[in-house]
Amino acid sequence: MEITLVLIKPGGVSRSLIGEITKRIEARDLKVVGLKLMNAPRATVEEHYAEHKERPFFASVCDYLTSGPVVAIAVSGVNATKAIRAMMGATNPLDAAPGTVRGDLALTIDDNLTHSSSDPEAAARELALWFPEGTV
Numbered sequence: 001m002e003i004t005l006v007l008i009k010p011g012g013v014s015r016s017l018i019g020e021i022t023k024r025i026e027a028r029d030l031k032v033v034g035l036k037l038m039n040a041p042r043a044t045v046e047e048h049y050a051e052h053k054e055r056p057f058f059a060s061v062c063d064y065l066t067s068g069p070v071v072a073i074a075v076s077g078v079n080a081t082k083a084i085r086a087m088m089g090a091t092n093p094l095d096a097a098p099g100t101v102r103g104d105l106a107l108t109i110d111d112n113l114t115h116s117s118s119d120p121e122a123a124a125r126e127l128a129l130w131f132p133e134g135t136v
């Protein structure tokens with residue numbers, strides 16, 4: 001059993017896709033063990049994306065994640081990280097297969113609707129950041 005992190009980015013929240021994305025997660029028999037709607041502090045977002053600090057898109061992705069509310073979801077299940085990554089689809093929605101969240105619902109890499117942990121180590125780090133109080 002593994003716990004992993006999904007963030008629904010401001011574009012997903014403003015397009016009222018919280019239900020659609022959560023429905024897909026639950027339909028896969030993954031369990032929601034933490035869920036919050038929040039205005040993310042800039043410091044949290046910068047720490048979350050620390051590995052991208054030197055990348056040209058670092059400032060813009062941090063601006064975007066702090067431009068409106070996000071939903072942080074802790075998801076539990078067997079191989080949850082890999083299952084969620086596959087469900088969300090390729091980072092660039094143009095490369096994402098139909099049937100995935102990005103392949104069905106997103107068009108641009110800057111507004112790719114969700115973030116999901118890349119591996120179990122990243123999940124542990126990100127969950128500690130977004131759910132310091134722990135999960136249910």
Ligand code: CMP
Nearest residue numbers: 052057061091109110111112114115116
């Ligand atoms: P995410 O999975 O949240 O991780 C970093 C985010 O930066 C990524 O999704 C994209 O939304 C955004 N981004 C913008 N440009 C790029 C790029 N060239 N490569 C990777 N991510 C990018």
